[in-house]
Amino acid sequence: MKAGFSEHAIYWLMRAISYSIIGVIAYIVFDIVVNGLPAIRWSFLADFPRRSGAEGGIFPAIVGTLYLVIGAIIVALPLGMGSALYLTEYAQQGRFTRAVRLAIITLAGVPSVVYGLFGLGLFVIFFGFGASIIAGSLTLACMILPTIIVSSEEALRAVPQELREASLALGATRWQAIYTNVLPYAVPGMLTGSILGIGRAAGETAPILLTVAAFYLPNLPKSLFDQVMALPYHLYILATQHPEAEKVRSMQYGTALVLLVLVLGINLAAIMLRSRFRKKYRW
Amino acid sequence: MVEPINGENRHEVKVRVENLDFYYGPVQALFGITLDIPARQVTALIGPSGCGKSTFLRTLNRMNDIIAGARIEGKITIDGMDIYRDGSDVVSLRKMVGMVFQKSNPFPKSVFDNVAYGPRIHGIGDRARLEEIVERSLVRAGLWEEVRDRLDQSALALSGGQQQRLCIARALAVDPHILLMDEPASALDPRSTARIEDLIGELRREYTIVIVTHNMQQAARVSDYTGFFYEGRLVEFGPTQQIFTTPREKQTEDYITGRFG
Numbered sequence: 001m002k003a004g005f006s007e008h009a010i011y012w013l014m015r016a017i018s019y020s021i022i023g024v025i026a027y028i029v030f031d032i033v034v035n036g037l038p039a040i041r042w043s044f045l046a047d048f049p050r051r052s053g054a055e056g057g058i059f060p061a062i063v064g065t066l067y068l069v070i071g072a073i074i075v076a077l078p079l080g081m082g083s084a085l086y087l088t089e090y091a092q093q094g095r096f097t098r099a100v101r102l103a104i105i106t107l108a109g110v111p112s113v114v115y116g117l118f119g120l121g122l123f124v125i126f127f128g129f130g131a132s133i134i135a136g137s138l139t140l141a142c143m144i145l146p147t148i149i150v151s152s153e154e155a156l157r158a159v160p161q162e163l164r165e166a167s168l169a170l171g172a173t174r175w176q177a178i179y180t181n182v183l184p185y186a187v188p189g190m191l192t193g194s195i196l197g198i199g200r201a202a203g204e205t206a207p208i209l210l211t212v213a214a215f216y217l218p219n220l221p222k223s224l225f226d227q228v229m230a231l232p233y234h235l236y237i238l239a240t241q242h243p244e245a246e247k248v249r250s251m252q253y254g255t256a257l258v259l260l261v262l263v264l265g266i267n268l269a270a271i272m273l274r275s276r277f278r279k280k281y282r283w
Numbered sequence: 284m285v286e287p288i289n290g291e292n293r294h295e296v297k298v299r300v301e302n303l304d305f306y307y308g309p310v311q312a313l314f315g316i317t318l319d320i321p322a323r324q325v326t327a328l329i330g331p332s333g334c335g336k337s338t339f340l341r342t343l344n345r346m347n348d349i350i351a352g353a354r355i356e357g358k359i360t361i362d363g364m365d366i367y368r369d370g371s372d373v374v375s376l377r378k379m380v381g382m383v384f385q386k387s388n389p390f391p392k393s394v395f396d397n398v399a400y401g402p403r404i405h406g407i408g409d410r411a412r413l414e415e416i417v418e419r420s421l422v423r424a425g426l427w428e429e430v431r432d433r434l435d436q437s438a439l440a441l442s443g444g445q446q447q448r449l450c451i452a453r454a455l456a457v458d459p460h461i462l463l464m465d466e467p468a469s470a471l472d473p474r475s476t477a478r479i480e481d482l483i484g485e486l487r488r489e490y491t492i493v494i495v496t497h498n499m500q501q502a503a504r505v506s507d508y509t510g511f512f513y514e515g516r517l518v519e520f521g522p523t524q525q526i527f528t529t530p531r532e533k534q535t536e537d538y539i540t541g542r543f544g
Contacts, residue, residue, distance in 0.1 A: 093351050162388035166450070169346060170401040170457055171378035180404070181390055 032256050038253025049216060053238050054248045058255055063220055064133075064228030065262065068212065069202045071137025071224075072144060076197075080148025081142070081190055087149070088156040089178055108146035115143045116210035124211055135223040136212025143207055144197040151193020155186040188277030195270035199263045205232040215241075231259040291346070294321035297461065297491040298343060303357035304336055307350065312320045314515045316357070320508075325483060325492045327497055327506035327523065330538070334512040336495045343493065344380040345373050359402050378405065381454030384431035385466040387446040389453070394421075394430050397438045397449055401457035416456050424452035425482050446473025451482065462486065464494040468501065480505050499539055503527050511535045 047057030083100075090098045119139025129135040159182045167177035213233035221228045235255045238248055245252075284377040298320035305313035313335045320326050328336040338347065345366065347353045359366050376495050378401075389397050398417040407413060417434070419519045421427040426448045430441070438449055447467060454462060464483075467477040483492060483505045496502050502509055503523060511534070519526060530536045 159389075162384065162386060163390060165346065165349075165384065166388045166390065166453075167400070167404075168349065169344060169377055169382040169384075170404065170453065171374045171376075172404045173374055176404050180400070186393070 008192030029260070031200075032253060032260055035250065036253035036255075036257030037079040040257065044254055045258070048218070049234075052216065052242060053234065053251060054242070055251075056232060058231065058251075058258065060217060060220055061229040061231045061234040061255070061260075062258065064201055064213075064230040065232070065259075067133055067221065068136050068140055068208060068230060069198060071133060072140035072201050073194075073198055075138060076141035076144050076148055077194055080145050080194065083145075084149045084190070085178070086154030086155060088153050089174070089182070104146045104149050108150065111206075111234050112204050113210075115139055115204035116207040119143065119211040120236055129225060130214055131214070131227050132225040133212060133221055133228055136208045136228070136230075139159060139205045139207045140201040140204065143204065144194075144201045147200070148190075148194040151197070152186075152190040155189025155193065156182065158189060159185050187274060192270045193275040195266055195273070199266040199270070202266060203238050203259060205234055205264050206282055209233055209236070231255060231262070235259065257281060285413035294324055296320070297361065298493075299320035299358075299363075301358045301360075303339075303355065303359065304343065305335075305342060305347070305356075306352075306354040308352035308354075312515055313342075316517045318493065318510060318517055318520045320493060322491050323488055324406060324507040325487045325494060325505055326508045326510065328493065328510050329497070329502050330512035330518075332497065335515040336510075336512045337465055340465055340493060340495050343461070343463055343464065344377050344382055350372065367474065378457050379459055380461045380463060381457065381459035382463045383447070383450050383454055383465065383467045385469055387443060387450050388471070389441070389446050389449050390431065391437065391438045391439055393435045394438050394441070394449065395434040398452050398456050401453060405457060414539070417452075420452040420456040421449075421518065423455050423486070424448045425478065425485070426452055444471050444476070444478060447471060447479060451479075455486075458506045459490065461491045464492065466495055466497065469497065476501075499527075511538060513538070 014058060043058040045061050045062065049058060050056035054271055087100060088095055091100075116139060119135055119142070123129050123135035123138050124131055127135075163181045163185075164177050167181045168174070172180070208230050212227055213230045214227040215229070215233070215237045217229055235252060238252045238255065239245060242248055296319040300316055300318050300320070303313055303316040304311060316339060328340065330336050339471075341347045342355060343361075347355070354369060355498060359377070361376075365371065390400060392400075395417055398420050399413045402413055402416050405464060407416070418427060418431075421430060426445060429445060430449075433440075438446065441449060447470075451462075451467075468479045471479065480501065483494065486492060487505075487507070494502075494505065506523045508521065509526040511518045511521040511526065511530075511532075513534055519530060519532045521531075528540060530539065
C-alpha cells in the first residue's frame with residue numbers, strides 16, 4: 001500500500017512539474033499576444049519609428065534582424081556542416097576529435113554577451129569592419145556554430161553504417177559514399193537542428209548590441225558595412241532606456257510579439273521539414 | 284597451386300595470403316594466416332564466433348581500413364598484385380572484389396538504382412547500358428523474374444531473401460572477379476537460404492567466392508575448399524570433402540563434430 005502511495009505521489013509531482021512548465025510558456029505567450037496584438041497594424045510593420053519609437057513602426061528593425069539572420073546562416077551553415085562532416089566521416093576518432101568536441105560543447109555554453117565582446121574585439125575593431133551587418137552576422141554565426149555542428153553530427157551518425165559500407169564495398173570513394181548515401185538522409189536532420197540554432201540567434205540581444213545594432217536609423221542599410229536596427233535591441237531600448245518607457249508599453253509588446261512570431265515561425269519551419277523527411281526515408 | 288580435389292586438375296591461385304597478422308589497436312585478431320584461395324572455386328571459412336573469419340574476409344577488400352586503429356602485417360596478393368602496397372588503389376580493388384554483408388543492406392532507393400549504383404559511380408551514365416547491366420545482374424542473382432515489373436519501387440519493400448539477392452546483384456553489377464560473402468544467409472529463413480545456396484552454386488564457376496559461415500552444413504553443401512579458423516589462427520585448410528571426412532587436426536574434428544563452438 002505504502003509503495004503504491006509514494007508511486008502515485010511521485011507520478012503526480014512529475015506531472016505537475018511538466019504542466020507548470022507548459023503553464024509558464026503559455027502565460028508568457030498569452031501576455032505578449034494580449035498586450036501586443038493591439039499594436040499590430042500595417043503601419044506598425046511597414047513604417048519607420050517616429051518620436052524615438054513611441055510612434056510609427058518597426059519596419060527597419062524587422063529588416064535588420066532578417067539581414068543578420070540570413071548573414072549568420074550563410075556563414076555558419078557551410079562551416080558547421082563541414083566541420084560535422086569532417087568530425088564524423090573523415091577524422092580519425094581519437095584524442096584530437098575528443099578535444100574538438102569538448103571545445104564545441106564549451107563554446108555552446110559561453111554566454112552570448114561574451115560572443116558580443118569577442119565580435120567587438122575581432123570583427124569590429126581588429127578587422128576594422130566597424131559596427132556593421134557583417135560584424136554582427138559573423139558574431140551571430142560564431143554563436144550558433146556549436147548548435148549546428150552538434151546537431152549535424154547527430155544527424156550524420158543516425159545514418160546506418162551499413163549504407164556507408166555498402167557503397168565503399170562497391171568501390172565508391174569516401175566522398176562518393178557520403179554524397180550519395182549519407183548526405184541525402186542526413187541533410188534534413190542537419191538542417192532542422194541548424195534552423196533551431198538560427199531561431200535562437202534571431203532573438204539574441206547582447207551580441208548585436210556590441211557589434212551592429214543602432215537604436216534609430218533614418219534609412220535602411222545600403223551595404224554590409226552599415227549598421228542596422230534589430231528587433232531584440234529595439235525592444236531592449238524601448239523597455240529600459242526610453243524616457244517614456246511606461247507610455248510605450250504597447251510598442252514594446254508589439255515588438256515582442258513580432259519577434260516571437262518570427263522565432264516560432266523559424267522553429268515551426270524546422271519541425272515541418274523534419275516530419276516531411278521522416279516520412280520519406282525509413283530503414 | 285592449390286591441392287586438387289579428388290584428382291581434378293589443380294586450380295590456379297586467385298588470392299595468396301602470406302603470414303597475415305591483423306590488429307584492432309593493441310588487440311591482435313589474426314595470427315600468421317597463410318593460405319591460397321583457388322580461382323573460380325567456393326572457399327568456405329568456418330569457425331566459432333569471434334575466431335577472426337569475418338575480420339579475415341574484410342582484409343581481402345580492405346574494408347577494415349575504415350576502422351580506426353586497424354593495422355595489418357604480412358602480404359595479400361590478388362593475381363600476383365600486392366593489395367596493401369603503398370599507393371595501391373582501394374577503389375579498383377573493391378571493384379574487383381565484391382562483398383555481400385551478413386545483414387542485407389540495400390540502399391533506400393529503387394531496385395534499379397540499387398543495382399545501377401556501382402556502374403554509375405564508376406562513370407557509366409548511359410541509360411540503355413545501365414538497363415542492360417541491371418537486367419543482366421538481376422538475372423544472374425536469380426531475382427529478375429520477381430522484380431522485373433517493379434524496378435522503380437523501393438528496394439526496402441522486398442522480402443529479406445529478395446533484399447539479399449538484390450545485394451548480390453548489386454555486387455555483380457560492377458563485374459567483380461571475387462565475391463566475398465559474410466554469413467549471407469544467417470538472417471534468412473530456410474527457403475531463402477536455399478535460394479542463396481543455389482545461387483552460389485550457379486555463380487561458382489564464374490567467380491572466386493569466399494564465404495564466411497557458422498553453418499557447417501552450409502559450408503559442406505556449397506564449398507569446394509574449407510578453412511577452419513580458431514582464435515585468430517587458420518587451423519586447417521583443404522578440400523571441403525577432406526576437411527569434413529578426414530580432418531588432420533583434432534580441433535577441426537572436434538568443431539565439425541559439434542564437440543565445441
